[in-house]
Amino acid sequence: MSGSEEGEEAVPDDVSDDVSADVPWLDVREMRAWLRLVAVLELLPGTLDAQLRRDAAMTHFDYMVVSQLSEAPGRTLRMTALAQRTNATLPRLSHVVRRLEERGLVERAPSPEDRRATDARLTDAGLAAVVDAAPGHVRAVREHVVDALSSEQVEQLAEIAEALLRRLDPDGRMTDLYDPA
Amino acid sequence: MSGSEEGEEAVPDDVSDDVSADVPWLDVREMRAWLRLVAVLELLPGTLDAQLRRDAAMTHFDYMVVSQLSEAPGRTLRMTALAQRTNATLPRLSHVVRRLEERGLVERAPSPEDRRATDARLTDAGLAAVVDAAPGHVRAVREHVVDALSSEQVEQLAEIAEALLRRLDPDGRMTDLYDPA
DNA sequence: CGCTGTTAGTTGTAGGTACAAGCATCGTTC
DNA sequence: GAACGATGCTTGTACCTACAACTAACAGCG
Numbered sequence: 001m002s003g004s005e006e007g008e009e010a011v012p013d014d015v016s017d018d019v020s021a022d023v024p025w026l027d028v029r030e031m032r033a034w035l036r037l038v039a040v041l042e043l044l045p046g047t048l049d050a051q052l053r054r055d056a057a058m059t060h061f062d063y064m065v066v067s068q069l070s071e072a073p074g075r076t077l078r079m080t081a082l083a084q085r086t087n088a089t090l091p092r093l094s095h096v097v098r099r100l101e102e103r104g105l106v107e108r109a110p111s112p113e114d115r116r117a118t119d120a121r122l123t124d125a126g127l128a129a130v131v132d133a134a135p136g137h138v139r140a141v142r143e144h145v146v147d148a149l150s151s152e153q154v155e156q157l158a159e160i161a162e163a164l165l166r167r168l169d170p171d172g173r174m175t176d177l178y179d180p181a
Numbered sequence: 182m183s184g185s186e187e188g189e190e191a192v193p194d195d196v197s198d199d200v201s202a203d204v205p206w207l208d209v210r211e212m213r214a215w216l217r218l219v220a221v222l223e224l225l226p227g228t229l230d231a232q233l234r235r236d237a238a239m240t241h242f243d244y245m246v247v248s249q250l251s252e253a254p255g256r257t258l259r260m261t262a263l264a265q266r267t268n269a270t271l272p273r274l275s276h277v278v279r280r281l282e283e284r285g286l287v288e289r290a291p292s293p294e295d296r297r298a299t300d301a302r303l304t305d306a307g308l309a310a311v312v313d314a315a316p317g318h319v320r321a322v323r324e325h326v327v328d329a330l331s332s333e334q335v336e337q338l339a340e341i342a343e344a345l346l347r348r349l350d351p352d353g354r355m356t357d358l359y360d361p362a
Numbered sequence: 363c364g365c366t367g368t369t370a371g372t373t374g375t376a377g378g379t380a381c382a383a384g385c386a387t388c389g390t391t392c
Numbered sequence: 393g394a395a396c397g398a399t400g401c402t403t404g405t406a407c408c409t410a411c412a413a414c415t416a417a418c419a420g421c422g
Contacts, residue, residue, distance in 0.1 A: 032339050036342035036343055040349070041225060043268055043346070043355065043356070044349060045226075046379090059407095080371085089411095091371085091409085091411080095372090095373085098372085098373095114369090116370045116371070116417045117369095118371065139204040141207070144345065144349055148345055148348045149341060153337070154210055155210065156337045160330060160334050160338055160341070161221050163329045163330055164330075165217060165220055167325045167329045168225060168325055175220045227410080234410095260400070261399090270381095277379095279403095280378090292400095295399090296386085297387045297399065297400045299400075299402095
């Protein structure tokens with residue numbers, strides 16, 4: 001797994017139990033990758049948000065919500081399903097959908113099948129908003145991500161991200177791991 | 182969505198305003214990589230924050246701040262330098278450092294050289310907090326990221342992230358691109 | 363039925379971040 | 393040496409998210 005080519009301090013990690021068990025520090029390569037990833041985590045979301053807020057008056061998360069709805073049959077999804085497709089918790093989604101409803105982009109109705117459930121449906125205005133926002137967003141994604149990478153790197157990124165998601169969400173409760181085939 | 186392989190600019194749009202110029206949609210591979218990256222962007226920060234808040238009563242960003250200070254000569258850095266090392270804007274850093282100062286982890290003093298500038302210095306309590314928080318944090322980073330990847334993937338990740346950062350921050354105003362050598 | 367536990371969603375609140383001013387200080391120019 | 397813009401940082405406000413209750417409805421079981 002981790003390449004130990006050079007001077008790594010071999011710490012005797014015979015610790016008994018708890019959280020304070022010795023953890024091998026990151027070596028130079030790992031540290032470099034990690035610090036750069038952190039920088040991306042810090043900068044990329046803000047960049048995407050800024051573009052969408054400026055050009056379409058919505059958050060990147062808002063965009064994911066309406067975008068997912070626009071691709072769903074009947075432009076409708078149950079809150080739980082929508083939460084999974086957007087990697088969100090239910091409370092967060094609930095707040096966001098309420099705001100989108102206040103803006104007239106989404107409608108909510110109790111599901112006929114299960115009276116606990118709520119169906120969120122994209123309105124015509126909501127669909128128009130997605131159609132309007134999509135080109136600028138795709139452009140931003142290309143500029144800042146896809147076009148910055150070689151086609152091999154795009155493939156590598158897909159696999160790396162998948163490996164991370166398996167750890168972040170082992171049961172796939174949130175993520176779909178989206179594999180369009 | 183987006184099956185077409187080539188054939189861009191099929192539409193005679195002829196817009197003078199370049200914002201709405203046609204952008205080629207993402208193909209299946211690109212889309213898969215992108216959606217997975219988005220999921221990571223959504224889940225990883227929260228995971229890191231949760232661990233640090235639970236075990237050390239601080240945000241991941243707080244940790245970066247105190248961690249950077251702990252490695253600086255004299256445990257002191259000018260606000261601007263600290264902002265660059267943490268990929269943060271100055272307003273954000275200002276708020277955070279104020280809170281850290283209220284908790285006694287950091288001290289602020291006007292710089293002797295430039296009376297506009299502020300030097301942030303890690304206190305003894307602050308250093309203790311870093312030392313305390315580090316093992317658990319490193320463990321989390323290993324669990325959720327480093328150990329999820331092969332050593333080739335770690336290397337690939339470093340290069341991919343670097344490529345992205347060049348686009349996200351072309352002038353390196355924020356990121357250092359940290360290359361310990 | 364009534365009890366228990368799980369699932370689906372909402373809401374309240376506390377806390378962090380972005381954006382936009384604002385206020386000093388410095389440097390340079392004329 | 394006064395004026396002008398640039399730099400370094402702070403503050404105020406608005407918004408978004410996380411976490412923790414809380415309600416309502418289903419499902420199984422005696």
